[in-house]
Amino acid sequence: MRIVVLLKYVPDISSDRRFAEGRIVRDPAEGSLNELDENAVEAALRLVEAAPDAETSHVVAVTVAPETADIVLRKAFQMGVHRGIRVSDDALAGSDYFGTTAALAAAVRRLGEEEPVDLVVTGMAALDGLGSVVPALLADELGWPQLTLATSVALDGSTLTITRESDDVVETLSAPLPAVLSVSDAANSPRYPNFKLIMAARTKPVETWDAADLELDPADVGAAGARTATVEAAARPPRPETELVVDKGEGGTALADFLIRNDLV
Amino acid sequence: MTRPTVLVLLDSPESAVTEVRSPVLELLTIARSLGRVDVVTLGAPSVEVLATLGAYGAQAVHQATLPTTLPPQAHHVTAVLASVLVAAVRRTDADVLLVPSSFAGKEAAAVAAARLGAGFVADASGVAWSEEGAPLRVAKRVFAGTWDTVSTVATDPAVVSVRANSVAATPADAPTHPEVEALPVIVAAPAVTVVTREVKQRTAGRPPLEEAAVVVAGGRGTGGDFGPVEDLADALGAAVGATRDAAFEGWFDSYIGQTGVTVAPRVYIGAGVSGAPHHRGGMQASQVVVAVNNDPEAPIFEISDFAVVGDLAHVLPQAAAAIRAHKAQA
Ligand SMILES: Cc1cc2nc3c(=O)[nH]c(=O)nc-3n(C[C@H](O)[C@H](O)[C@H](O)COP(=O)(O)OP(=O)(O)OC[C@H]3O[C@@H](n4cnc5c(N)ncnc54)[C@H](O)[C@@H]3O)c2cc1C
Secondary structure: OEEEEEEOEEEOOOOOOOEEOOEEOOOOOOEEEOHHHHHHHHHHHHHHHHOOOHHHOEEEEEEEOOHHHHHHHHHHHHHOOOEEEEEOOHHHOOOOHHHHHHHHHHHHHHHHHHOOOOEEEEEOOOOOOOOOOHHHHHHHHHOOOEEEEEOEEEEEOOEEEEEEEEOOEEEEEEEEOOEEEEEOOOOOOOOOOOHHHHHHHHHOOEEEEOOOOOOOOOOOOHHHHOOEEEEEEEEOOOOOOOEEEEOOOOHHHHHHHHHHHOOOO | OOOOEEEEEEOOOOOEEOOOOHHHHHHHHHHHHHOEEEEEEOOEEOHHHHHHHHHOOOOEEEEEEOOOOOOHHHHHOHHHHHHHHHHHHHHHOOOEEEEEOOHHHHHHHHHHHHHHOOEEEEEEEEEEEEOOEEEEEEEEEEOOOOEEEEEEEOOOOEEEEEOOOOOOOOOOOOOOOOEEEEEEOOOOOOOOEEEEEEEOOOOOOOOOOOOOOEEEEEOHHHOOOOHHHHHHHHHHOOEEEEOHHHHHOOOOOOEEOOOOEOOOOOEEEEEOOOOOHHHHOOOOOOOEEEEEEOOOOOHHHHHOOEEEEOOHHHHHHHHHHHHHHHHHHO
């Protein structure tokens, strides 16, 4: 069993996130592994650990990001991921959903040429953009079935079955491998890094690939291939000072008055 | 450009379409401001649905006819819905495709855009033509509602998913009488098997969370008793939501936040909610934020317009009573 897990480097959720020149500012000190991708790593590790050929099974982590993002691969190594690849190229900067998908699909294909890939696992969303569409796009691009937003995952032979709850539908879906799986934070609890792996992760090599290694056409990726462009970005004005009432018996009435006074009832 | 055509997805979790939900009414309102409005749907629309679509200015309704070999459960699989969208865009020669920003809507729209070679913006809060005509300008609120961005889409067609409560839904000045036209769609059986599929029943008398104009959310501070939260919601005609922690405790079924439902109502009221970043991500774009929390240091106060430091078990019922009294007078 061979699983590829996709990791995203995102601005820290509690940092002061911002834009400059139409792009998200990625300050190395403030970025971290997209939290939901820890659930993806956990799901991938559990599947290979339970595989009949667990001895030879492994998980490969792939991230498309600049060099500063190696911390996300280190984190994956600490959890037990076997191999880490960073796809970095100036030509990839400014990629939209489609450019990103093209790069990820090319990386999965290249790995597949070395040795078949059984499954690609991702988090259900990246906590910066929250688009939640790359897993579906990747599946369509690879021509593989997609099982997205999973809250539970079970593998029986080469049939993967998930349950999920999205919008107002509760579903059980299944598909044969190879497939693309995205997991929600309800799917599992990510393990804590263990000491041995933390030590080993420090020196574990990160492989790097560029656009040429993946035979990506520069016209399809990055700002050159983007079909949308961010032309304006502005921080919203801060909310006016909070009107704070300490409840001394009339707090509920004050709340109702606020709503009535502002025509919100 | 001659008068542009805008295609709107009328989505429904059921196979018969018996209601037009408010996010779709909002899409129709946006679509009318952009050009001629066509509608695409999987299921057969009822007479009432057709009348509503007419009231909102739809010119034609394209109902997909899928191969009979395809089980109805499979109609909602992303790959199939994407094929329907692609066929409808080609049939109508649409310049813009608008879908509601549900998970299902976004996935299908993105895949359709990929197959059409079209640009795609997810979770828009507004759509308009540039003054000079094309390109399409799409507004979006990002980073938990702390930044506003505008993107242009360079392709024709442009594909956009729009968040609920982005505009006020308003009927057209002059109603239309759209006819249903069959839209043949050729698809191979999807590789995904739908083993079970269950549409959740909506709580009668309460608007669904993702569509509501007013939302009351309960957190751990409820201690498991959502009574006061539901009481205030009922007084306001609001939807009820929870934090993930409250939902994982089993106190309420749907939660607001980055991995839950995203809401951007006119009013959000958080009771016993601390305001963790993950929760904020799903509600911070609300127009007015009200909080009730007994801890004066609760982070939610930083983003509140109005806040009560107090016990929700006391504050909420009192507020509910005052609102009912006000409504009775009006
Ligand atoms: C990857 C990931 C994704 C997540 N996604 C989400 C998400 O989508 N949505 C989400 O909500 N959370 C999410 N979380 C969890 C989130 O980080 C917080 O743990 C959660 O939002 C806290 O819920 P809470 O406010 O109900 O509880 P707490 O943080 O425990 O806050 C309870 C509040 O109630 C107050 N209180 C107690 N008693 C009373 C009373 N009698 N009257 C008034 N106030 C009272 C307390 O002062 C406190 O402020 C996620 C976490 C992770 C790691």
